Amino acid sequence: MTDGATPPVLTIRDLDVVLDGPEPVRILDGVRLDVRAGRTTALIGESGSGKSVLGSTVIGLLPDGMRAEGHLEFAGEQLLGLSERRRASFRGSRIAMIFQDPLAALNPSQRVGRQVGEVLRRRGVRGERLRGAVLSLLERVGIPRPAERARAFPHQLSGGLRQRAVIAMALSGEPELIIADEPTTALDVTVQKRILDLLAELQRESGVSMLFISHDLRVVSHIADDLVVLYAGRVAEIGPAREVLRVPLHPYTRALAASVPSVHAASAIAEPIPGSAASPANRPSGCAFHPRCPLAQEICRAAVPELSEIEPGRFSACHFAEQLRGVPAAIPTEEAR
């Protein structure tokens, strides 16, 4: 399933992000992640897992007081340690970002068309050529009556159309990598699926790679090729999305999959995970998941499990990952009723 032939566009190894202070907090701790060319890697985690911090690290917009260390390689270039000016030259052009709330991502006092054309204008495109390019971008993301919508202000568009405009902005610089941070969370269900399908279609057309950040396994199962599961700032599991969701090799992924309410199966109530998510600021000793884990033993309290390759392309940071091999996840299906 993993097709090793596609080289990664983004390679992250041993990435730490530290929040400075009297008691520094290691928000991300030894993170590993790849985004293969033309593919989508989904980063999944609960609130406080550090998933959005990882997105900010890649685009080079970490908040003040946080610093990143480790290996962050984009298209062959090590990004950490570059000058701010060099980092900025990637932003919006080679690496673009789509945020959760399109209304916050758009300037309320500027017409949509002007904002979608911003990157092109910075590159010197003007006049009719700019206008034509903006209209064709709006058309590509499925905005009907693009000429009219280009003249509109963001508040005059529906939530779905606004997010499409944000996607058009992201595409305008013809990026190699798009970071999408919860891009459909604020949208209605019917709109959500259409936006996900649009992203997948644009990826097929343009070959853009995507880092898709989400808390929702259902969304992720719809769009991801590869999955990285983050818990309290550490990677719990990595692997091809379908394999990870069918046979998770980490108890946290397993518990997450079992806690998702199913639409198409009227089965028993989703299985809750006891307790609440640990945060990097008060990360439990050893494996951060151990207080909530059904498999936890003494060793889990004592030693931080290393992220190791259990099967080709499948990594797990669990002392008992071997035991989980071949055991399918408890996802309720119509057949299982």
Add this chain to the structure above:
Amino acid sequence: MSEPLLEARGLDISYRHRRGHDDRIVRDVSFTIELGEVLALVGESGSGKTTVARAVAGLVRADGELLFGAERTRLGMRRPHAVRRRIQMVFQDPRSSLNPRMTVAQILAEAWRTHPDAAPAGDRRRASIDVLERVGLTEAVLDRRPRSLSGGQCQRVSIARAVALRPQLLVCDEAVSALDVSVQAQILRLLVDLKRNEGIAMLFITHDLGVVRQIADRVAVMEKGALVEQGETDALFRAPQHPYTQTLLASALDLAEVAGPGRDATPENQDGKPQT
């Protein structure tokens, strides 16, 4: 055996603008909730589902009829104190619906002060602990304030405040939507237990069809202020009749999809069946 607890007949809800014209948010909505039954009201933003919930809770004015209880009391904005106690509401964001300056003990005490008829006769502290235990919390949170609790714990406190008043109907407005997935399932379980063990009926507002399938006995679907379809949960999910319901269901993402062949499928795993 079934006995209606709440009956809504031809609800119309408008917001009046200064310039004289009215915006009709909800048009001719009728439904019944029986004793101990969970009715889910689903729809997208702007469909009017929250407005209906707010009318049932007495927070907005509605035309039409709302009849409550065996005595079929007509509910308006001003309603008898005893009836008000029997309908409680749980909101989406527990952090903004709990007073940040009060401890959990004070939050419960205030609920009982408002509704003395539901207040415990004996030891308040003991009674508070009992209520907290019913919602899966312990004595340890009694003297804490919302800020020091997790999102899931806060939502349990909101539910504790509601059930402390021995309601017959809980109006839950996106009560699990803001919670992390792992915590969402805990709260859903709790609500299902309250329904099963204590016979509390619910009007459950949500946009998440997975959640609906878990908790609701019946579903009512709203689109642009009108009810387009209602029915038993299983039947409606299996054979939706209205085109809008069909669209909603077709749009719902489901993890069970990964059990079928997808875009990454290889010949080995295209059988699409879990190994169970």
